[in-house]
Amino acid sequence: MGKEIWNGSDFSLAQTVECGQCFRFHKKDGRYTVIAGHRVGAFVQEDDSILFYGEEGDIPFWRNYFDWERDYGGLKKQLSAGDAVMAEAISYAPGIHLLRQEFFEMLISFIISQNNHIPRIQGIIARICERYGREIGEGYFAFPTPEELALADEEALRRLGCGFRARYIVDAVEKAKTKAFSPEILQTLPTEALRQRLMEICGVGQKVADCVMLFSLGRYEVFPADVWIRRVMSEAYFAGNPLSARELQQAAAERFGAKAGFAQQYLFHYGRGKKIGK
DNA sequence: ATCCAGGATCTCC
């Protein structure tokens, strides 16, 4: 029997897990098994109640992981005010929370994400974990640490399907082993300096850096702009006209300010789900 | 089968 570990509105387990921000979960008749770092937990949602099946001691971790303490009701109200497109995007999936994921896992995962499909990204990450991560019970594998993934050379990563991203991962792992790229040190940097530091890694451009900052370092003001976000922003606010990266970032900053990262996730899931602009 | 994906890099102007 599951233990109720959360009860509240403004949260959907399915929407949060399936909106494209995390890649390691399995769904089986309404029950989501989520793997985060070296932890695995299973969850079922019944109305506003979240039931948990897993290690009792991990509950504080999962409460933080799902970002349950934040006032999403107030956040959504603020983002929707005077913005019909944003309001529609939020109503499309009003239960999305931004997960608080692990730094190294996000770094490698979003390097893999470039010019790639989400199902394929999930497959590559799963193979990396099975090959280099340690087993954490009944067929589940932790995401490898930088030291563990350092055992993989470029050729081995290519065999797992990484393609041209293999050498990017090698460089990312090499840097992630150094203190300068530890999340603790990175977290001391202001956002722009942090972005530039991450972009020192070969294969990390602004989009990947922004995803890492948003999903693992709590930089909620950043606005990762992928193909779907470009389409949605173009359709929603610029009458379908293409816009430069600078124009897009400026529009997001003006409209969404310090909450741009949340806006981005609602817009991304909405645009991708409804194939806006495609 | 052909297209394309939560882009980044390299080249060339």
Add this chain to the structure above:
DNA sequence: GGAGATCATGGA
């Protein structure tokens, strides 16, 4: 500093 080709791979 901006536009265009190129990069591996396999799901759709």
